[in-house]
Amino acid sequence: xxxxxxxxxxxxxxxxxxxxxxxxAICHIDGTVGSLLYRGYAIEDLxxxxxxxxxxHLLIWGELPPVEDLRTFEHDVYTHRRIKFRIRxxxxxxxxSGHPMDALQASAAALGLFYSRRVLDNPLYxxxxxxxxxxxxxxxxxxxxxxxxxLDPIRPRDDLSYAANFLYMLSEQEPEPLAARVLDAxxxxxxxxxxxxxxxxxxxxxxxxxxxxxxxxxxxGTLAGPLHGGANEDVLDMLDAIGSPDRVExxxxxxxxxxxxxxxxGHRVYRVKDPRARILQELAEKLFACYGSDATYDLARxxxxxxxxxxxxxxxxxNVDFYSGLVYRRLGIPTDLFTPVxxxxxxxxxxxxxxxxxxxxxxxRPSQIYTGVDPRPWQLHRERGAASD
Numbered sequence: 001x002x003x004x005x006x007x008x009x010x011x012x013x014x015x016x017x018x019x020x021x022x023x024x025a026i027c028h029i030d031g032t033v034g035s036l037l038y039r040g041y042a043i044e045d046l047x048x049x050x051x052x053x054x055x056x057h058l059l060i061w062g063e064l065p066p067v068e069d070l071r072t073f074e075h076d077v078y079t080h081r082r083i084k085f086r087i088r089x090x091x092x093x094x095x096x097s098g099h100p101m102d103a104l105q106a107s108a109a110a111l112g113l114f115y116s117r118r119v120l121d122n123p124l125y126x127x128x129x130x131x132x133x134x135x136x137x138x139x140x141x142x143x144x145x146x147x148x149x150x151l152d153p154i155r156p157r158d159d160l161s162y163a164a165n166f167l168y169m170l171s172e173q174e175p176e177p178l179a180a181r182v183l184d185a186x187x188x189x190x191x192x193x194x195x196x197x198x199x200x201x202x203x204x205x206x207x208x209x210x211x212x213x214x215x216x217x218x219x220x221g222t223l224a225g226p227l228h229g230g231a232n233e234d235v236l237d238m239l240d241a242i243g244s245p246d247r248v249e250x251x252x253x254x255x256x257x258x259x260x261x262x263x264x265x266g267h268r269v270y271r272v273k274d275p276r277a278r279i280l281q282e283l284a285e286k287l288f289a290c291y292g293s294d295a296t297y298d299l300a301r302x303x304x305x306x307x308x309x310x311x312x313x314x315x316x317x318x319n320v321d322f323y324s325g326l327v328y329r330r331l332g333i334p335t336d337l338f339t340p341v342x343x344x345x346x347x348x349x350x351x352x353x354x355x356x357x358x359x360x361x362x363x364x365r366p367s368q369i370y371t372g373v374d375p376r377p378w379q380l381h382r383e384r385g386a387a388s389d
Contacts, residue, residue: 012369017268021364022203026059026352027194031269036276038192039063047279052162052187053077053134056348059192060130060355073131074162080135081156081165084114088143088153096148100340101224103144104137105217111136112213120209120358129212130351137216137347138162141340142169163187166344171332178290179331182283186327189276189320190342192349194269198222198229202350204364206357219350220343229339232325234263236335239296239303248303252310264322265307271315280323287330297326 013019028037036043039058046055050064053074057065065073087110094103115132119125143153154169164180175183195203201222205215223229242251255262267274288294304318311317328338 016366021200021366022195022357023360024195024353024356025062026349026356027192029194029269031267031271034270034272034275034278036193043189043275044279047185047188050188052184052191052345052348055188055191056134056351059348059352076131077135077162078156078158078165080131081139081158083111083136083139083143087111087114087140088147091140091144091147094144094147096150098148099224100141100144100337101220101229101343104141104340104343105220105224107140107144108133108137108213108220109217111140112211112217115213116211118209118211126212126355126358130355133212133216133347133351138166138344139169141337141344142166145170145334145337167331170337175331176290178286182287182327183331185279185283186324186341187345189279190324190345192346192352195353196228197225198346199349199353203353203357206354207361207363209358209361212351212354215354216347216350219346223339223343223346229342231263231319231321232328232338233335235300235322236296236325236329238263239299242299242303245299245302248299248306252303252306256310262307262316265311265318266316267319270317270319273317274319276320277318277322280320280327281318284323284327284330287327291330294326294330300326 026039028040029035038046038055039062041058041064046058050058054064054070057070057073087107090110091103091107094106111132115129117125139153139156146153154172156165157168160168160174161180161184163184164175167175167180167183193199198219202215202219205218206212242248252262254260284297288297300322304322308317325335325338328341329335333341
């Protein structure tokens, strides 16, 4: 019996590194100079002149909206923040020990049950889905935070900005303007970053023409993995473990000797300091100048200085995660909500890629390189048993 195997030579790239799988006009990164553009606008300009909802509109629809269109979008988001009581009831059944990212993924998927009509070629449906997801994801994050404490969720306030309302729902205290503005800037910084793992997951899911709630739930599940989200938590753990300035260099020596990764440093794309890290450092300094110094921040600055002295030649600099945890902690956000806050911001980018995928869709179906055994003839069970004897 003759078996014919047809094969072709393919180059295997683990993790699809540097393999283009989509064409996109949403985000451009130049890692050699530390440049990040959303739809052609520099991230520095967006943080300085825009707000999160305007940036989300830019990412999803491609242009900065006229003032009246922006006001309408903001009004729609503000008045759609509430979630149905059945979703709250479902969240009350989640275990208190559950991670907020798992709760968010389940809640985002549950949201789709109430708005499951799929009319993906209808601009009104697309807009309503965008509004609902941008509006309700922060509410669900804040709701679970209080529910797991045995408390009722706090009702959103239509008179507060996007970031201010989120901080309010966590504490029922209206935040200071600076705190709200800093969180809004953080959301802009995390809103989009090209085809990372969660965004790729969103596009793959979108390519099946499922609903956008499933797309976001898929992306949240991907972001929950420790190799993608959660690095800012690791940074705080690392800084707390170092503890004092005199232990910075011994800690660094140990990491380098063991070839261990230093949390918050290095990036797959940037070979200079992450532009988002530069901005976050400025935000941290404003926060600490206003609300008091933080010894952990001083420790972080010293560690960054020592890492640059020894590793800058290898292109290892602080990334966005190095300072974001310090900022979030100063804003009173619990540590295990850091990644859900990332998701609150990145929903804008996920939806932008969902909408772009729909514009020229083809379902993702990558190939593989087979590494199994060669073709072989079938043997009956008794023959296999005899052969083994």
